[in-house]
Amino acid sequence: xxxxxxxxxxGRYITFLDHDDVxxxxxxxxxxAAVEEDPGIGLCHTQFEQVDAERNFLVAGHGADIxxxxxxxxHFSLLMSTVLVSRAAxxxxxxxDPKTIAEDIDFVLKVSRGFRLAFVPTVLLQYRRHTMNISGxxxxxxxxxxxxxxxxxxxxxxxxxxxxxxLLDQGRLNNRRTNAEIAILRARSADRNSAAGxxxxxxxxxxxFHLSRPAVRANAREFIEARRH
Numbered sequence: 045x046x047x048x049x050x051x052x053x054x055g056r057y058i059t060f061l062d063h064d065d066v067x068x069x070x071x072x073x074x075x076x077a078a079v080e081e082d083p084g085i086g087l088c089h090t091q092f093e094q095v096d097a098e099r100n101f102l103v104a105g106h107g108a109d110i111x112x113x114x115x116x117x118x119h120f121s122l123l124m125s126t127v128l129v130s131r132a133a134x135x136x137x138x139x140x141d142p143k144t145i146a147e148d149i150d151f152v153l154k155v156s157r158g159f160r161l162a163f164v165p166t167v168l169l170q171y172r173r174h175t176m177n178i179s180g181x182x183x184x185x186x187x188x189x190x191x192x193x194x195x196x197x198x199x200x201x202x203x204x205x206x207x208x209x210x211l212l213d214q215g216r217l218n219n220r221r222t223n224a225e226i227a228i229l230r231a232r233s234a235d236r237n238s239a240a241g242x243x244x245x246x247x248x249x250x251x252x253f254h255l256s257r258p259a260v261r262a263n264a265r266e267f268i269e270a271r272r273h
Contacts, residue, residue, distance in 0.1 A: 058129050064172040065125040066099075071168035075128040078162040086133025086159025087152065089126040092169040102173060109163040112156040116208055118189065118215035118222070124148040126169050133159045144195065146188035153196060182223040182230070183251055189219045224255040 057076060061067055075088040091107040108121035137154040140147045155161075193216050200209050231248035235241030 056131055058131060058134055060124050060127055062125050066095075066170040066172070067125075068168045068170075071126075072128065074164050074166065074168065075162075078164055079128065079130060082160065082162070084160050085130075085162045086136075087127060087129045087155050088162040088164065089122050089128075090164040090168040091166055092123050092126050092171050093167050094173050095170050096173060099170065099172065104167060106171070107163065107165075109161075109165070110156075111161055112153075113211055115153050115156050116211040116215050118193070118218040120149060120152075120189070122152060123169070123171055124152075125171065127152070129155065130159075145191045149189060150192045150196070153192065182226040182248075182255075185226075186219060186223040186255060190216060193219065220255045224252040227252040227255065 057079070059072060059075075071090060075090065078088045079085050089107060091105055093104040094102040094106065096102055106121070107123065107126065108119075110119055110121050114121075133155050136158055137151065140151050144150045152161075193212055197209065197212055197216075200212060227248040231245045231252065234245035234248070236245065
């Protein structure tokens, strides 16, 4: 999807906007100014706020100043609809990989390895959240991110970036922890007075347990090693 949009573009900069999100006036001007301050910057994103399907306000202040090391550790404080990327950065990574599940995450990770990211700490976009947002499902979100990180891990092994490998392994654990926490929150908010609600609670508790096991084992290993020293 994103690759076809990129192929149809011709400008020096490329930006993205999903059909149900709303861009505020001045967003592109602020981002172009941020990118042109430093030739080492290849991508700029902004803060955004969440609204529901009727554009009622939900949450403000999403987004953070992140770089390559943060992304390796699975701190994806970025929404693709807020992104502006230079054509040079886009071409350096060959655009989007249509073969991967989460092409947005894969793309930003690759760009951040060769370029710095700029962040405009101002809310310049509304992200519309509704039942069709698949990112709300913790199991889907975990699988998408883990697929990208697993593939990127193979790349880092080939080029011998051992420090990055250690950060990425931590990122895979963080991905599990984050989505386990989401599953627990969903279980707590389930309707316990209906069969469907109880089934949803049981499903999310089982998912939280499944996702937490590797993280628990890793914490146990760290505790044992600390006691040995």
